[in-house]
Amino acid sequence: MVRDEFAFRGRENSPPAANVPLSFTPPPMSKIPDGPEGASIRHGMAIFENTGTEAKPFVGNQLACRSCHLDAGRKADSAPMWAAWVSYPQYRAKNKKMNTMEDRLNGCFSYSMNAQGSPSGGPPPKGDPIYADLEAYFHWLASNAPTGAKLKGAGFLKLKLPQAGYDRDRGRAVYAQHCASCHGDDGQGRTDINGRQVFPPLWGPRSYNWGAGMAQLNNAAGFIKANMPLGAGNTLTDQQAWDAAAWIDSQERPKDPRQKGTVAENVVAFHSGEKTFYGKTVDGHLLGSGTEAPVQASRR
Numbered sequence: 001m002v003r004d005e006f007a008f009r010g011r012e013n014s015p016p017a018a019n020v021p022l023s024f025t026p027p028p029m030s031k032i033p034d035g036p037e038g039a040s041i042r043h044g045m046a047i048f049e050n051t052g053t054e055a056k057p058f059v060g061n062q063l064a065c066r067s068c069h070l071d072a073g074r075k076a077d078s079a080p081m082w083a084a085w086v087s088y089p090q091y092r093a094k095n096k097k098m099n100t101m102e103d104r105l106n107g108c109f110s111y112s113m114n115a116q117g118s119p120s121g122g123p124p125p126k127g128d129p130i131y132a133d134l135e136a137y138f139h140w141l142a143s144n145a146p147t148g149a150k151l152k153g154a155g156f157l158k159l160k161l162p163q164a165g166y167d168r169d170r171g172r173a174v175y176a177q178h179c180a181s182c183h184g185d186d187g188q189g190r191t192d193i194n195g196r197q198v199f200p201p202l203w204g205p206r207s208y209n210w211g212a213g214m215a216q217l218n219n220a221a222g223f224i225k226a227n228m229p230l231g232a233g234n235t236l237t238d239q240q241a242w243d244a245a246a247w248i249d250s251q252e253r254p255k256d257p258r259q260k261g262t263v264a265e266n267v268v269a270f271h272s273g274e275k276t277f278y279g280k281t282v283d284g285h286l287l288g289s290g291t292e293a294p295v296q297a298s299r300r
């Protein structure tokens with residue numbers, strides 16, 4: 001496993017000298033203050049945990065923020081929110097501008113939460129209180145964290161691509177052995193008798209779309225290595241993590257909402273240089289074509 005402790009995301013340009021990453025632990029839930037500030041923090045946490053009910057108009061899949069940012073955004077190496085909070089505003093190559101935390105969250109709704117398939121057809125509008133409450137929660141999680149320092153466990157692991165590359169057929173076998181028990185043979189996860197999603201879908205119409213960070217193999221491999229199988233992070237080899245990523249990210253999912261022309265044109269516009277199956281043909285199917293009919297009723 002290769003872990004670049006010094007590459008604090010978004011700050012690659014600052015000199016690494018003497019920037020030893022600091023350990024940080026967010027405060028326990030019992031420390032959430034009373035009063036209006038506490039109410040906003042609690043609501044932010046509820047949105048993070050139950051995004052599909054608390055931010056229903058803007059969610060077009062069966063995921064929640066917590067699906068990928070584990071332990072309610074507390075867990076190290078699953079892009080924890082305490083580390084994210086102290087690293088914004090930040091320049092992002094994805095949209096070529098300085099991003100505030102609200103810009104960043106708008107992107108999470110658009111891609112990871114597939115807002116195009118939501119009842120409103122898009123992410124929360126600028127200034128929506130959903131952003132303020134999420135930010136109140138992150139700000140509180142980062143209580144007493146140093147701003148601009150490198151915090152241990154920020155972001156996802158950066159896993160070097162192994163010599164043997166990645167392979168979706170090897171990944172299919174890893175998936176069957178280590179993942180299918182929870183996420184299902186068909187990757188659609190599982191709901192309990194009340195219809196509540198207990199294991200989230202990894203592909204198909206109810207999962208993240210082609211514009212999401214998780215659709216890039218390097219992000220998925222790093223996430224899987226540190227966090228999956230759930231409760232047994234860091235038990236797979238790097239090779240297994242890359243191969244499992246190749247299996248789940250070579251399945252069809254909702255369209256990239258930025259697509260205007262053909263998939264091939266969208267590869268050039270937004271996906272060049274990415275490690276992705278977007279725009280590749282697998283088993284005679286052009287990946288990126290999209291899935292129809294998200295779970296929740298759309299406006300159409």
Ligand code: HEC
Binds near residue numbers: 065067068079083213
């Ligand atoms: C399908 C998985 C997934 C879901 C669901 C998801 N995210 Fe993320 N998130 C990621 C990935 C992957 C990254 C980092 C890769 C990137 O930059 O695109 C990320 C990055 C972030 C960051 C920046 C972290 C940092 O250290 O800079 C924030 C903040 C964030 N997400 C918040 C959210 C919120 C809030 C939600 C729910 C509205 C959410 N995410 C839902 C996968 C997800």
Ligand code: HEC
Binds near residue numbers: 063071214220
């Ligand atoms: C013991 C059950 C379990 C196993 C086994 C498991 N997962 Fe997960 N996985 C979960 C749960 C639960 C979540 C969501 C975390 C949460 O909500 O707290 C999750 C989240 C994810 C996510 C992000 C959310 C999404 O839907 O895209 C990915 C990707 C993922 N798992 C991939 C895998 C892979 C690959 C394997 C096999 C190496 C695997 N998981 C094995 C339970 C499991």
